[in-house]
Amino acid sequence: MEIIIRPSPEECASIGGRIIANLIKGKPDAVLGLATGSTPMPLYCELARMHEDEGLSFSEITTFNLDEYIGLSGDHPCSYQYFMNKELFSRIDIRADSTHIPNGEADDIESECLGYEQAIRSSGGIDLQVLGIGSDGHIGFNEPGSSLASRTRIKTLTGKTIEDNARFFDNLNQVPRHCITMGVGTIMDSVSLILYAFGERKADIISKAVEGPVSAMVPASILQLHPRVRVIVDEAAASKLTNIDYYKEVYVNKPDWQE
Numbered sequence: 001m002e003i004i005i006r007p008s009p010e011e012c013a014s015i016g017g018r019i020i021a022n023l024i025k026g027k028p029d030a031v032l033g034l035a036t037g038s039t040p041m042p043l044y045c046e047l048a049r050m051h052e053d054e055g056l057s058f059s060e061i062t063t064f065n066l067d068e069y070i071g072l073s074g075d076h077p078c079s080y081q082y083f084m085n086k087e088l089f090s091r092i093d094i095r096a097d098s099t100h101i102p103n104g105e106a107d108d109i110e111s112e113c114l115g116y117e118q119a120i121r122s123s124g125g126i127d128l129q130v131l132g133i134g135s136d137g138h139i140g141f142n143e144p145g146s147s148l149a150s151r152t153r154i155k156t157l158t159g160k161t162i163e164d165n166a167r168f169f170d171n172l173n174q175v176p177r178h179c180i181t182m183g184v185g186t187i188m189d190s191v192s193l194i195l196y197a198f199g200e201r202k203a204d205i206i207s208k209a210v211e212g213p214v215s216a217m218v219p220a221s222i223l224q225l226h227p228r229v230r231v232i233v234d235e236a237a238a239s240k241l242t243n244i245d246y247y248k249e250v251y252v253n254k255p256d257w258q259e
């Protein structure tokens with residue numbers, strides 16, 4: 001794991017933006033895995049800026065989002081489809097039919113999940129997956145206790161996640177109880193990953209995910225077993241890491257060729 005600690009979410013976003021731009025320059029038809037929540041928003045602003053100011057084109061890429069609530073239509077303002085259209089897709093030159101988000105309104109959820117896995121495979125697999133982290137350690141919506149080998153499937157949200165995500169809804173009762181999420185195994189198949197976390201409220205879970213034991217009770221901790229993961233955090237989210245000085249030293253002294 002490479003742990004990158006920067007003072008602000010914007011600086012973290014600019015590193016991610018550069019990584020994605022380099023990927024697309026080398027492979028214009030790259031496959032990106034995308035996340036929702038408040039954490040990736042600075043990255044999406046940065047990508048929109050790079051498109052606008054630097055002419056970075058997304059016209060050949062394919063995207064797969066991690067998850068979607070069950071029961072919300074794509075035009076519901078709290079659906080992840082709506083979020084992605086608003087925060088990213090409408091601001092760049094991506095083709096709508098190259099973007100994929102699980103259909104939370106599918107009649108047959110099981111075949112929707114199997115089809116999603118198949119679509120990822122048919123695209124050649126995800127080159128770079130962007131992740132946030134839930135305060136209980138979930139990635140996608142893989143709640144504590146999720147199989148570390150799981151594939152795309154239906155999950156029930158924990159009370160903690162419902163509480164955390166209620167801020168996007170009018171009240172707690174409106175938060176759907178179920179979702180479709182890529183599995184932990186699906187996420188781990190990505191060639192490389194970026195895990196973002198910002199703010200003090202993520203400090204505890206970042207220290208568990210990065211420096212604690214690998215455990216299904218902290219699904220993000222499985223990333224310790226992946227060879228190409230960057231954890232990009234601001235100072236506040238990094239504040240409970242034990243090896244913080246070492247991570248900073250590694251980053252500052254990184255040889256140019258490693259960039």
Ligand code: GLP
Pocket residue numbers: 035036037038039040066067131132133134135138139140141161165
């Ligand atoms: C949701 C998403 C996750 C995201 C998490 C954190 O539960 N399914 O993918 O990482 O929220 O949200 P936030 O970034 O708003 O803290």
